[in-house]
Amino acid sequence: MDLSRTPAEEAFRAELRRWLAHVLPQLPPAPDPGDWPGRRAYDCAWQRMLHDAGYAGIHWPKEVGGRGAGPAEHLIHLEETEKAGAPYVGANFVGLLHAGPTIAAEGTAEQRRRWLPPILRGEQVWCQGFSEPQAGSDLASLRTRAVREGDTYVVTGSKLWTSHAEVADWCELLVRTDPEAPGHRGITWLAMPMDAPGVTVRPLRTLAGSTEFAQVFLDEVRVPVANRLGAENDGWRVTMVTLSFERGTAFAGEVVACRRTLGEVAAQARSNGAWDDPVVRRRLGRLAAEFSALWSLIAWNVSHAGDGSPGLGGSVFKLRYSHARQELFDAAAEVLGRGSLSAAHRWTHERLSSLSYTIAAGTSQIQRNIVAERLLGLPKGP
Amino acid sequence: MDFRLTEEQQALRAGARELLAGRFGRERLRAAVEAKDLDRGLWAELAGAGMFSMRLAEPEGGAGLGLPEAVLVFEEAGRALLPGPLVATHLAAGLLDEAVVAVVDTTRRPLLAEHLADAQAVLVLDGKRVRRADPAAFDPVPEPCLDPLTPLYRVRGGPHTMESLAVLDTDVRTLRRQGALLTAALQLGIALRTLESAVAHAREREQFGRPIGSFQAVKHLCADMLGRAEVARVAVYAASVTGDAVDTATAKLLADEAAVRNARDCLQVHGGTGFTWEADVHLFLKRAWVHATQYADAAANEETLAAALRR
Numbered sequence: 001m002d003l004s005r006t007p008a009e010e011a012f013r014a015e016l017r018r019w020l021a022h023v024l025p026q027l028p029p030a031p032d033p034g035d036w037p038g039r040r041a042y043d044c045a046w047q048r049m050l051h052d053a054g055y056a057g058i059h060w061p062k063e064v065g066g067r068g069a070g071p072a073e074h075l076i077h078l079e080e081t082e083k084a085g086a087p088y089v090g091a092n093f094v095g096l097l098h099a100g101p102t103i104a105a106e107g108t109a110e111q112r113r114r115w116l117p118p119i120l121r122g123e124q125v126w127c128q129g130f131s132e133p134q135a136g137s138d139l140a141s142l143r144t145r146a147v148r149e150g151d152t153y154v155v156t157g158s159k160l161w162t163s164h165a166e167v168a169d170w171c172e173l174l175v176r177t178d179p180e181a182p183g184h185r186g187i188t189w190l191a192m193p194m195d196a197p198g199v200t201v202r203p204l205r206t207l208a209g210s211t212e213f214a215q216v217f218l219d220e221v222r223v224p225v226a227n228r229l230g231a232e233n234d235g236w237r238v239t240m241v242t243l244s245f246e247r248g249t250a251f252a253g254e255v256v257a258c259r260r261t262l263g264e265v266a267a268q269a270r271s272n273g274a275w276d277d278p279v280v281r282r283r284l285g286r287l288a289a290e291f292s293a294l295w296s297l298i299a300w301n302v303s304h305a306g307d308g309s310p311g312l313g314g315s316v317f318k319l320r321y322s323h324a325r326q327e328l329f330d331a332a333a334e335v336l337g338r339g340s341l342s343a344a345h346r347w348t349h350e351r352l353s354s355l356s357y358t359i360a361a362g363t364s365q366i367q368r369n370i371v372a373e374r375l376l377g378l379p380k381g382p
Numbered sequence: 383m384d385f386r387l388t389e390e391q392q393a394l395r396a397g398a399r400e401l402l403a404g405r406f407g408r409e410r411l412r413a414a415v416e417a418k419d420l421d422r423g424l425w426a427e428l429a430g431a432g433m434f435s436m437r438l439a440e441p442e443g444g445a446g447l448g449l450p451e452a453v454l455v456f457e458e459a460g461r462a463l464l465p466g467p468l469v470a471t472h473l474a475a476g477l478l479d480e481a482v483v484a485v486v487d488t489t490r491r492p493l494l495a496e497h498l499a500d501a502q503a504v505l506v507l508d509g510k511r512v513r514r515a516d517p518a519a520f521d522p523v524p525e526p527c528l529d530p531l532t533p534l535y536r537v538r539g540g541p542h543t544m545e546s547l548a549v550l551d552t553d554v555r556t557l558r559r560q561g562a563l564l565t566a567a568l569q570l571g572i573a574l575r576t577l578e579s580a581v582a583h584a585r586e587r588e589q590f591g592r593p594i595g596s597f598q599a600v601k602h603l604c605a606d607m608l609g610r611a612e613v614a615r616v617a618v619y620a621a622s623v624t625g626d627a628v629d630t631a632t633a634k635l636l637a638d639e640a641a642v643r644n645a646r647d648c649l650q651v652h653g654g655t656g657f658t659w660e661a662d663v664h665l666f667l668k669r670a671w672v673h674a675t676q677y678a679d680a681a682a683n684e685e686t687l688a689a690a691l692r693r
C-alpha cells in the first residue's frame with residue numbers, strides 16, 4: 001500500500017502544472033453548450049495542444065502514439081488538468097476513452113496506424129453506435145444488419161442515443177452479421193465513416209435542453225471489410241474490452257471536478273447561511289467522504305489494472321459514482337434553495353445532466369446484476 | 383504509487399486469518415456468547431502473536447510495523463468477531479504494561495465504558511490529555527449491553543477525580559485518530575464477513591424452485607453490500623497510509639455504514655433464520671452498532687469532513 005509519489009512523478013506533475021498555467025490563459029472562451037460545431041472545434045484544438053506538448057494518450061502505449069506512462073502519471077494528469085480547470089475531453093470522449101483503447105487492444109498494426117494518431121492529434125472525432133431502439137440494456141439483442149458483399153458490408157438499421165453523432169467523423173458500430181446465431185454470438189465491430197452515403201443523423205433533445213445525442217439511421221451503408229476490428233461475429237468480445245475501459249478510469253477526472261464543486265457548494269453555504277443547518281453540513285461532509293473514497297477506489301483499480309480487467313472493479317465504481325454525482329447536485333440545490341430554480345446556474349444544468357449517469361453506459365440495475373453475477377457469483381436470473 | 387498490498391502485507395493478513403480461524407472459530411464464538419469472561423489464554427496468544435505490540439520498534443518488543451499492517455490484522459479480527467478491548471490494548475502498547483486495557487472517553491454522555499471488569503488498567507481520554515487509571519477507580523456498575531459479547535459498565539467518578547490521575551506522555555488526538563481507524567478496520571471485517579455470509583446463503587437457499595440469489599431483489603442487496611465494503615476498504619487502507627485526520631473521518635464514516643448496513647442486509651437475506659439467536663447475524667450487527675459509537679460517530683465524522691471543506 002503505497003500512495004506516495006516518486007521524485008520522477010512529482011517532476012512530471014510540476015512540469016504539467018507549469019505547462020497548464022502557461023497555456024490555459026491562451027484558450028479562447030468556451031463555446032455555448034448548444035453549439036456543436038463550436039464545441040468540436042474547441043475540444044479538438046485543446047486535444048491538439050495536449051498532443052503537441054506530449055500529453056495526449058498519457059497511458060497509451062508508445063507504439064500507438066501515446067506517452068506510455070504508468071498509472072501514477074495517468075492519475076496525476078487527470079488530477080492536475082481538472083484542478084487547473086482545463087477543458088474536458090468533450091467531443092473526443094469516445095475516441096479517447098472507448099474506441100481508441102479498443103482499437104489499441106484489438107486492432108491490426110495497420111488499423112492502429114490509421115485511426116489512433118488522428119484521435120490523439122484531435123483531428124477525428126468518434127461516436128459510439130451500440131444502443132438501438134429495441135436494444136438498450138439487452139445490447140446483445142441488437143438488430144442492425146450487415147450483409148457481406150465481397151469486400152464490403154452493407155449495413156441497414158438504426159442506432160439510438162448516439163452521443164456527439166452530429167459532429168463525429170467515425171462511428172464504432174456494432175452490427176449483426178449472423179442473424180441465426182443467438183444473442184452475442186453473431187455481432188461484429190465496424191468502424192463506419194459518418195459521411196458515408198446512407199447515414200442520416202437526427203439530433204435528439206435531452207431534458208437539459210441540449211442536443212447531446214442523436215438517432216442515426218443507416219440505409220444500405222457500405223463499410224469496407226477492412227474496417228472490421230477482430231473477426232466476424234467476434235464483436236461482442238471486442239466490445240467488452242471497450243466497456244471495461246468505460247467503467248474504469250473514464251470518470252477519474254470528473255471525481256476531481258466533483259470534489260472541487262463540493263468545496264464551492266460549501267463556500268456558497270457558508271455565505272448564504274445554509275451552513276448554520278447541521279443537516280446541510282452533515283450532508284456535505286458525507287459527500288466529501290464519498291468522493292474521497294471514490295478517488296481512493298480509482299487508485300486501487302488502477303493499481304490492480306495489470307492483474308486483470310478493470311471492467312469489473314469499475315462496475316462498483318460506476319454504481320457508487322453515478323449515485324454520488326446526483327446526490328452532489330441535489331445537495332447543491334438544497335444549498336441554493338429557490339435559487340436552484342434558475343436554469344442559468346451552472347449547478348442547475350449539472351443537476352439535470354447528472355440524471356443520465358445512472359442510465360448511460362449501463363444502468364445502475366444492470367451494474368448491480370453484473371456485480372452480483374460476475375463478482376459475487378450469484379446465479380443468473382430467470 | 384502502488385496501492386496494492388505488498389506480499390508481506392498479504393502474508394500478514396492471511397496469517398492473521400488463519401490464526402483466528404483456528405483459535406476463534408464458530409464454536410468458540412458461540413461459547414464466548416455464554417461465557418462472558420474474557421478468554422485470557424486466547425488473549426495471551428494474541429499478545430504473543432504481536433496483535434497489540436506490532437507497531438512498537440523491535441528493541442521495545444514490537445515488530446516495527448505500521449498502521450497499514452495493523453489495519454489488516456484488525457480487519458481480520460473484525461471478520462472473526464473477536465471480542466475484548468482489542469483497540470484499547472493495542473493503543474496502550476508502549477504506554478502501559480498491563481495485558482488488558484480498556485478506554486474511558488470522558489467527552490461522551492452517558493458515561494459508559496466497555497470491558498472494564500476484564501481490564502487491569504484504563505486509558506482515560508478527554509479533549510486534551512490521556513491519563514492512566516485503575517478500573518476500580520471508576521466504580522463501574524454493569525449495564526446490560528445489547529451486544530452479548532461486549533460487557534458494558536456505567537462509569538462514575540467526576541472530573542475532580544480525573545484531575546488526580548497520572549497524565550501519560552502521548553498526544554490524545556493521535557490516539558483518538560488511531561483508535562477510530564482501527565475500529566473502522568474492525569468494521570470493514572464485519573462488512574466483508576456479512577457480505578460473504580449473505581452471498582453463501584443466497585446461493586444455497588432455494589424458494590420457488592430456484593436459489594434466492596437468482597432473484598434480482600436479493601442480488602441487488604448483495605451488489606450494494608459489495609459496493610459498501612469495497613468503498614470502506616479503500617477508505618480504511620488510504621487513511622492507514624496517510625494517517626490524516628480527515629481521511630480517518632472518511633474511513634470511520636464509511637466503514638461504520640458498511641458494517642451496520644451490510645449486517646442488516648445479511649439479516650434480511652437470511653429471512654426468519656436471521657432473526658434468531660442461534661444465527662450469528664445478530665452478533666455482527668450488534669457489534670457493528672457498538673463500534674459505530676466508539677471514538678467518533680457519524681455526526682462527528684461528518685462535521686469533521688464538513689469543517690475541512692473549502693472556506
Ligand SMILES: Cc1cc2nc3c(=O)[nH]c(=O)nc-3n(C[C@H](O)[C@H](O)[C@H](O)COP(=O)(O)OP(=O)(O)OC[C@H]3O[C@@H](n4cnc5c(N)ncnc54)[C@H](O)[C@@H]3O)c2cc1C
Pocket residue numbers: 127128129130131132135136137138160161162163164212213356359360361362363364365366369598
Ligand atoms: C446521456 C446518454 C448518452 C448515451 N450515449 C450513448 C452512446 O453514445 N452510444 C450508445 O450506444 N448508447 C448510448 N446511450 C444509451 C445507453 O447505453 C442506454 O440508454 C442504456 O444502456 C439503457 O438502455 P435503454 O435506454 O434502452 O433502457 P432499457 O434497457 O429499456 O431500461 C429501462 C429500465 O429497465 C431496467 N432494466 C432493463 N433490463 C433490466 C434487467 N435485466 N434487470 C433489471 N433492470 C433492467 C433498466 O435499468 C432501466 O431502469 C446513452 C444514454 C444516455 C442517457
